[in-house]
Amino acid sequence: MALFQILINNQKYEVDVEANKPLLWVLRDELSLTGTKYGCGIGQCGACTVHLNGTPIRSCGISISTLGDSKITTIEGLKSDNPILKAWEEINVPQCGYCQAGQIMSAVALLNNNENPNDKEIDVAMNGNICRCGTYYRMRKAIKTAVKK
Amino acid sequence: MIGRRDFIKTSTLATGGLFLGVNLSCKEKPLEQLGPGELHDFNAYLSIDTNGIVQIANPVPEIGQGVRTSLPMLVAEELSVDWKNIKVIQADAGMRYGGYDQRAAGSNSVRIYWKPMRLAGATARELLIMAAANVWEIPRENCFASGGFIHNKSDKRSLGYGALAEKAALLEVPQNVELKKPSDFKLIGKSVSNPDIKGILNGSAVFGQDVRIPNxxxxxxxxxxxxxxxxxxxxxxxxxxxxxxxxxxxxxxxxxxxxxxxxxxxxxxxxxxxxxxxxxxxxxxxxxxxxxIKESTESLHQNCENLVGRKGDSEVKNDGDVYKLLNTSSNKLEATYHLPFIAHVPMETVDCTIDLRDDSCEIWSTSQVPFADLNFLSRFFELPTEKITLHLTRIGGGFGRRLGPDYTIEAAKVAKEIKKPVQYFWTREDDIQFDAYRPFSYHKLMATWNDNGQLTSWLHRQAGTSRYAFRPNVEPYISEFFPNHFPANLTPNFRQEYSLAVSNINRSLIRAPGNNSLAFAVESFTDELAYANNSDPLEFRLNLLRDGNKEFPFDVEEGTVISTQRMKDVLQLAAEKAGWSKKLPNSSGMGIAGYFTFDSYVAHVAEVSVDRHNGILTVHRFTSAVDCGQVLNVDGVKAQTEGAIIDGLSASLFQEVTIFEGKTNENNFNNYMVLRMKDAPKAIDVHIVDNGYPPTGMGEPPYPPVAPALCNAIYAACGIRIRKLPIKNQLKTF
The missing domain is CATH 3.90.1170.50 (Aldehyde oxidase/xanthine dehydrogenase, a/b hammerhead)
Structure with missing residues (x-):
């Protein structure tokens, strides 16, 4: 076990955990930031997507010891007026909702880096995220709606 | 949190389980700005607080099917209250909320709760009207309810529900409450917002694995x-x-x-x-x-192929003499279809949190059948059901996975052993390897037709690993065949046979069980017959269903019927909206399939193109027509249809569980694939047939016709007939 200081949603946390503990489980087990979800544990489904210095990453595959003073943003850290959140609500995207935190983090990162992505760019940005309820059609629509906001 | 004071119990209703009690006024303020208010219960489903917020308890597990929207709509409609003043809570499992009826299964929720939940709202509305009439000392007929107020017809006075609630709750409950006429509906048949959207978007929605209890x-x-x-x-x-x-x-x-x-x-x-x-x-x-360890899907393939090659062990239905026609007719066709084991893979793997104490127990469940679990746990913990509180969390997908009690039983075993609060969970590897799969099946179909192109006989032989093989004293085919499904009754000679392939691989229900396999075989073969007749696949289907409406008994026990007209209506609407007869580019095609499941009718037209050099399939568009009777939430019907299309595409394109030496080869999303954004159609158009029939469910019915619509479109695009799922690399032919 070792002490680590991490910066999540602009808040400093100190946790005493094993160095190889994945960020996902630090968020969920230690900090009760349960908005970030477990889906597969091998970086295939994207349910655990968070931002590391603005880049979407799968938090199940990154150890706490590698974070250093990186800035982590989770679903809980998004501002409620984020155009993606607004569009998600307007289009009524979620069904069960379990994958949606990961989907939203991928979509927010996409728009942060690309003001007006085309379909191909949306495919690439969102392809790491599985939605078992099948909301892809609405998510694409919502991303395009957010662009206009 | 809203305080729960002044609980007033007044009576019980004839529908069982409802009891009455209430409270207060509708202020024009957003939900989140309101402070705590006094709460009065009108009945199990409904209470109103001093701020005018109507709290509605949803009895059925929410697995993404939108039941926390559609069922509360029924109460809100009859109560005549604005949707924005609604707060939805999740009912615990118990007789008060329907007991076994509290299940996310069989696309049943709206069929079961359509009347009782409307009655709950209407009864409260009537009590509020009676209370207002008493205050104004006028006849009840001079009052009406609208937008959270009771209005006086003769002047402009009105009273908020809050001001009336306490008085209303003390009145005797009326026994013959009138429900609204459909023409007076303000919410039912419209689209409303998802009451849980904010929590999902900010990460605060609590799924099973998000439950945190002390210690x-x-x-x-x-x-x-x-x-x-x-x-x-x-x-x-x-x-x-x-x-x-x-x-x-x-x-x-x-x-x-x-x-x-x-x-x-x-x-x-x-x-x-x-x-x-x-x-x-x-x-x-x-x-x-x-x-x-001797189990393998390879041996199952061989076994089932052999079994459909001979007369089936069980005769499921037999009209006329199919074999005579098959032996004498020169116009005949046969084809064999296969569907593999598939896994459910809900996004949230299964979990159950249990706090077992000496004389009581509290459970946070993700079950689709919570009342069944409650009763099991009562026996296992030797506690009366009154001593067990079973909460339902939000649930990360169901698809039938959570109908099985396996993980709840395991959780109970662990809780009993450690005697402290525990959250029991499966990993994704557990989920895929230890799942109970959709049965493996082979379907051999044979048919004959006369020189006018009319179907004269139809034989459907199925061999597979029925999920009912595990049940004593039940014919295994019962879960795998529906003897009255079309084209039964549409041809004088019709026969279904079933042979059980013995296997110990676990299997259970998956979205539209039985139907999801049958639809692929029946609707693919119907398409093949159309081409064999040089007929347009739509015209062939319409001819098969003939002119006029015929209704045939479908499930005698449930008193349901299957209608030729309603099936024709969805086929025609989907075709018309898809531009069925329009000219498409080379290597592109449209396919149609229509199917009846749980009293709903759905037809899809798929539009695809196939690049045969690379074996690349592009699904451009799905155009769907659905008839689920009276629609509750239009947006919900569309969402379920869109989702089922994606689910059906996943199953058609990739999904297959294979077994070798008793072990499942697949174990995570890298080898058990789910459709992703890039392969999802960019256009899905859902059209609704509005016909005034009683409402039926939409969680499952759009799923079965997806695979045949897709494969029929592939045939139209490139001439390759897919008879075995998944498609995988079957399109790569050069």
């Missing part, structure tokens, strides 16, 4: 990949040395729980999920693998 441990179980294997010996020393691991013990099932599907294993309990996962990896277990 809670986490637990999971290491099991053998071979079903029926037993633990010979295990060494827990390395696991116990891992920081955070609290306890390791064997969990066996020796008839103390008379349920199938549970696997013996070694449970690891720890103070975090991560500790438990590491503990599981560190276990050393020696297994006695048992007899099921």
């Amino acid at each position: 809670m441990s986490y637990a999971s179980m290491e099991k053998s990949e071979v079903y029926g294997a037993t633990v010979k010996t295990f060494d827990s020393s390395a696991a116990l040395a891992i920081p955070g691991v609290q306890k390791v013990f064997k969990v066996a099932f020796h008839g103390d729980i008379e349920r199938p599907f549970c696997r013996e294993g070694v449970a690891v309990v720890g103070d975090s999920v991560w500790a438990v996962l590491k503990g599981r990896k560190a276990l050393k277990i020696e297994w006695d693998l048992g007899v099921n």
Whole structure:
């Protein structure tokens, strides 16, 4: 076990955990930031997507010891007026909702880096995220709606 | 939190389970700006607080089917209250809320709750009207309810529900309450917002695995990949040395729980999920693998192919003399279709949190059948059901996975052993390897037609691993065949046969069970028959269904019927909206399929193109027509249809569970694939037939016709007939 200081949603946390503990489980087990979800544990489904210095990453595959003073943003850290959140609500995207935190983090990162992505760019940005309820059609629509906001 | 004071119980209703009591006024303020208010219960489903917020209890598990929107709409409609003043809470499992009716199964929720929940709203509305009439000292007929107020017809006075609630709750409950006429509906048949959207978008929605209770441990179980294997010996020393691991013990099932599907294993309990996962990896277990190591899907393929090559063991239905026609007719066709085992893979793997105390128990469940679990747990813990509180969390997908009690039983075993609060969970590997799959099946179809192109006989032989094979005293075909489904009754000679392929691989229900396999075989073969007749696939179907409306008994027990007109209507609407007869580019095509499931009718037209050099399929568009009778939430109907299309595409394109030496080869999303954004159609158009029939469900009915619509479109595009799912690389032919 070792002490680590991490910066999540602009808040400093100190946790005493094993160095190889994945960020996902630090968020969920230690900090009760349960908005970030477990889906597969091998970086295939994207349910655990968070931002590391603005880049979407799968938090199940990154150890706490590698974070250093990186800035982590989770679903809980998004501002409620984020155009993606607004569009998600307007289009009524979620069904069960379990994958949606990961989907939203991928979509927010996409728009942060690309003001007006085309379909191909949306495919690439969102392809790491599985939605078992099948909301892809609405998510694409919502991303395009957010662009206009 | 809204305080729960002044609970007033007044009476019980004839529908059972509802009892009345209430409270207050509708202020024009957004929900989140309101402080706590007094709460008065009108009945089990409905209470109103001093701020005018109407709290509605949803009785059915929410697995993404939108039931926390559609059922509360029924109460809100009859109560005549604005949707924005609604707060939806999740009812615990119990007789008060319907008991066994509280199930996310069989696309049943709207069929079951359509009347009782409207009655709950209407009764409260009537009580409020009576209370207002008393205040104004006028006849009840001079009052009406609208927008959270009771209005006086003769002047402009009005009273908020809040001001009337306490008075209303003291009145005698009226017995003959009138429900609204459909023409007066203000919410039903419209689209309303999802009451849970904010929590989903900000990460605060609590799913099963998000439950946190004081002093809670986490637990999971290491099991053998071979079903029926037993633990010979295990060494827990390395696991116990891992920081955070609290306890390791064997969990066996020796008839103390008379349920199938549970696997013996070694449970690891720890103070975090991560500790438990590491503990599981560190276990050393020696297994006695048992007899099921001989199981393989390869041998099942051979077995089923042989079985459909001869007369079936069971005659499911027999009209006329199919064999005579097959022996004498020169116009005939036969084809064999196959559907593999598939897994459910809900995004949230299964979990159950249990706080077992000496004389009571509290459970946070993700079950689709919570009342069944409640009763099981009552027996297992030897506690009366009144001493068990079973909460339902939001649930990360169902698809039928959570109808099985296996994980709840395992959680109960662990809770009993450790005697402290525990959250029991499966990993994704557990989920795919230890799932109970959709049955494996082969379907051989043979048909004849006369020189006018009319179907004269139809034989459907199915061989497979029925999920009912595990049930004593039940014919295994019951779960795999629906004898009155079309084209039954549409041809004088019609026969269905079934042969059971013996297997110990676990299987259970998956979205539209039975139907999802039958639809592929029946609607693909119908398409083949159309081409064999040089007919347009739509015209061929319409001719088969003939002019006018005929209704045939479908499920005698439930008194349901299947209608030719309603089927024709969805086929025609989908075709018309898709531009069925329009000219498409080379290598592109449209396919149609229509199917009846759980009293709803759905037709899809798929539009695809196939690049045969690379074997690349592009699904451009799905155009769907649905008839689910009276629609509750239009947006919900569309969402379920869109989702079912994606689910059906996943199953058609990739999904297959294969078994070798008793073990499932697939174990995560890298080898058991789910459709992703890039392969999803960019256009899905859902059209609704509005016909005033009673409402039916939409969670399952759009799923079965997806695979045949897709494969029929592939044939139209490139001439390759897909008869075995998944499609995988069958399109790569050069």
